[in-house]
Amino acid sequence: MYNFSVRYHDGRLSIAHDATLTLMPDHWLIHYRDPSGELVSARWALHSIVTDENFSNLFIFRYGEFPQQTIECKDDRLPETLKKRYSEKVFFKRRITDIFKLNNTTIVGVALAVLALMGLGYWFGLPWLAGAVASRFPVSTEVQMGDTMYENMIRAYDVDERLTAVTSDFAKAIDFKTHYPIRITVVKNKEVNAFALPGGRIVVFDGILRKMHTKEELAALLAHEVSHVHYRHSLRNIFRSLGGYLFISLLLNDVNGVVTVLADNSNTLANLTYSRELETEADSKGMAIFKANGLDLKGFVDLFTVLKGEHGDVEALKLLSTHPLTEDRLRAAAAMVKGQGAVRDDGDLERKWEVIENELK
Amino acid sequence: MEQQETRQLTFHGEGAKLFGIYIVNILLTIVTFGLYYPWARAALLKYMYEESEFEGSRFTFHGTGKEMFIGFIKAIGIFLGLYAILFGGILSQNATLMMLGLAVFYIGLLLLIPIAIHGALRYRASRSSWRGIHFGYRGDRKELLNTFIIGSIITLVTFGIYGAWLIIELRKYIFKNLRFGNITFSYEGEGGAFFWLNIKGYFLTIITFGIYGFWWVKDLFNYYVNNIRMYQGETRLAFRSTATAGGYFKLLIVNVLIVVLSLGLATPWAIVRTMQFVFSNIHIDGPLDVDAIIQTEADYTDATGEDLADMIDIGIV
Numbered sequence: 036m037y038n039f040s041v042r043y044h045d046g047r048l049s050i051a052h053d054a055t056l057t058l059m060p061d062h063w064l065i066h067y068r069d070p071s072g073e074l075v076s077a078r079w080a081l082h083s084i085v086t087d088e089n090f091s092n093l094f095i096f097r098y099g100e101f102p103q104q105t106i107e108c109k110d111d112r113l114p115e116t117l118k119k120r121y122s123e124k125v126f127f128k129r130r131i132t133d134i135f136k137l138n139n140t141t142i143v144g145v146a147l148a149v150l151a152l153m154g155l156g157y158w159f160g161l162p163w164l165a166g167a168v169a170s171r172f173p174v175s176t177e178v179q180m181g182d183t184m185y186e187n188m189i190r191a192y193d194v195d196e197r198l199t200a201v202t203s204d205f206a207k208a209i210d211f212k213t214h215y216p217i218r219i220t221v222v223k224n225k226e227v228n229a230f231a232l233p234g235g236r237i238v239v240f241d242g243i244l245r246k247m248h249t250k251e252e253l254a255a256l257l258a259h260e261v262s263h264v265h266y267r268h269s270l271r272n273i274f275r276s277l278g279g280y281l282f283i284s285l286l287l288n289d290v291n292g293v294v295t296v297l298a299d300n301s302n303t304l305a306n307l308t309y310s311r312e313l314e315t316e317a318d319s320k321g322m323a324i325f326k327a328n329g330l331d332l333k334g335f336v337d338l339f340t341v342l343k344g345e346h347g348d349v350e351a352l353k354l355l356s357t358h359p360l361t362e363d364r365l366r367a368a369a370a371m372v373k374g375q376g377a378v379r380d381d382g383d384l385e386r387k388w389e390v391i392e393n394e395l396k
Numbered sequence: 397m398e399q400q401e402t403r404q405l406t407f408h409g410e411g412a413k414l415f416g417i418y419i420v421n422i423l424l425t426i427v428t429f430g431l432y433y434p435w436a437r438a439a440l441l442k443y444m445y446e447e448s449e450f451e452g453s454r455f456t457f458h459g460t461g462k463e464m465f466i467g468f469i470k471a472i473g474i475f476l477g478l479y480a481i482l483f484g485g486i487l488s489q490n491a492t493l494m495m496l497g498l499a500v501f502y503i504g505l506l507l508l509i510p511i512a513i514h515g516a517l518r519y520r521a522s523r524s525s526w527r528g529i530h531f532g533y534r535g536d537r538k539e540l541l542n543t544f545i546i547g548s549i550i551t552l553v554t555f556g557i558y559g560a561w562l563i564i565e566l567r568k569y570i571f572k573n574l575r576f577g578n579i580t581f582s583y584e585g586e587g588g589a590f591f592w593l594n595i596k597g598y599f600l601t602i603i604t605f606g607i608y609g610f611w612w613v614k615d616l617f618n619y620y621v622n623n624i625r626m627y628q629g630e631t632r633l634a635f636r637s638t639a640t641a642g643g644y645f646k647l648l649i650v651n652v653l654i655v656v657l658s659l660g661l662a663t664p665w666a667i668v669r670t671m672q673f674v675f676s677n678i679h680i681d682g683p684l685d686v687d688a689i690i691q692t693e694a695d696y697t698d699a700t701g702e703d704l705a706d707m708i709d710i711g712i713v
């Protein structure tokens with residue numbers, strides 16, 4: 036039969052009428068008795084009936100201009116009957132939100148599967164995406180960006196012009212196998228440190244130079260930093276943390292503060308892990324440069340020994356540091372030394388190192 | 397003694413369903429690079445309304461993703477404009493331009509607050525209905541803007557003290573202009589009482605190392621609810637809160653445990669608990685004829701204010 040009991044609101048008054056809906060061939064007929072006992076009916080032309088998309092098991096339909104009339108029906112047979120009666124009009128479209136009408140166990144199951152997928156995307160997809168985006172970034176823009184960063188930050192430092200000149204001269208004697216314009220600046224600072232900016236700018240603190248004893252140590256440091264430049268580690272790092280930040284903020288948009296803080300911190304931790312991976316990569320690519328130049332890999336071992344002596348090796352703290360454990364790097368470098376064949380003693384490079392040593396005195 | 401007529405809202409939402417909605421929303425938002433966000437918000441609001449019941453009938457949110465998407469794009473445009481001015485000023489490396497950019501940016505943000513409140517109220521009210529009767533907001537944007545600007549300046553000059561009066565004044569204005577069909581509202585709070593409530597709450601919370609905070613929150617909630625009045629013709633109805641500090645304490649502690657122990661995954665369950673707490677503690681006292689509310693309000697579909705308010709993170713009502 037084509038009769039269903041429904042609740043009807045006429046859109047003018049807040050009274051809820053218990054009504055009967057009759058499905059006529061080209062319209063719906065709704066009739067009810069109003070409080071005075073009079074029989075009232077409403078006619079809904081088929082083409083203007085709108086199905087309300089909701090999450091509950093109540094079927095709601097609206098009709099007409101604002102303010103609309105509404106009927107609510109609880110009868111499970113309604114969708115099936117509508118399909119049979121009106122083959123030309125679709126009342127219930129399939130929607131992704133239909134899964135909310137399933138039972139709760141299914142919903143939670145689906146949700147957990149989706150969560151697992153998102154976790155995979157975060158841990159593996161994001162770094163991959165960061166690399167892909169970074170590799171498509173034009174070199175000229177990168178150089179320009181790095182130079183702007185350099186201009187802004189170098190003001191905070193005291194540049195040592197003469198050391199800069201001799202160190203740059205030293206670097207020219209090594210073939211770093213990169214198309215980036217490598218430009219080295221030495222600044223006066225006791226800290227044992229050096230860093231690379233995107234696009235080829237490398238800043239070396241004279242503190243680290245004073246700790247060095249051989250040309251290979253300086254060569255190792257430069258090779259490591261040049262690898263950061265060549266493999267666009269800064270860009271990859273920026274895109275990775277930016278992506279992570281976007282991901283987290285999308286994920287937690289409407290969620291409260293506690294979770295945001297928790298998630299922010301774990302994102303920072305993930306970023307650190309990622310930059311440690313990049314450090315390890317810079318080490319191994321730097322060593323490849325050494326091999327190509329016939330330089331003695333012992334330079335890396337000595338460099339890490341200097342770093343280790345300087346920063347100590349408080350394991351607990353290092354867990355959060357951006358560089359891999361110096362101990363691990365030392366071990367990796369020592370292993371490489373064993374596998375190295377003949378080394379060339381580069382007289383030219385040696386002379387340039389002596390110039391630097393003289394300048395340091 | 398005469399038995400007072402009283403009514404309550406009930407919330408039927410389930411954590412699992414809300415969880416599912418969140419997950420699907422997040423996934424689609426990520427896959428579409430954020431474009432799905434307005435549809436996600438519409439779905440969430442629709443669900444929350446649908447699960448809210450009064451006198452045997454559920455509420456309906458009529459807003460659509462499409463409306464909210466248009467508002468979303470406009471709101472993003474407004475923000476981009478403001479940021480462009482800010483960055484333009486900074487990049488110019490000129491001190492005057494930089495200060496100017498900064499000033500325009502912050503004043504712009506400040507002005508956006510009342511504009512967003514106004515737009516959000518108009519949109520949200522118009523898109524909310526119960527038994528086919530729509531809510532409405534009849535406030536005037538200029539009037540709200542004036543109240544807000546003058547109030548902000550006085551608040552600044554009085555080192556924040558006037559803030560309490562400003563909040564009450566804004567509430568009064570909003571409720572005065574709120575409609576539910578032919579039902580009207582008012583807010584009866586007073587700046588002075590609200591100010592002392594906050595002073596007392598602030599100092600006692602410090603003295604008791606935060607423990608009094610639960611009473612403070614309860615007092616603020618009660619002050620909000622207990623001062624709302626609703627009018628149907630000549631009949632006056634009063635809102636009454638039954639929230640207690642103990643109730644707040646239990647709600648908050650359990651919610652924090654739920655959220656932290658699940659690493660945030662169970663947040664929807666905490667939200668459901670909060671909704672149930674709020675609804676179960678609000679009573680509407682007085683003789684209301686629930687069958688005689690007359691449709692009065694016009695349609696309003698511009699969601700820009702709603703989206704702006706969401707972006708600045710203003711919670712309304």
Ligand SMILES: [Zn+2]
Binds near residue numbers: 314
């Ligand atoms: Zn490094």
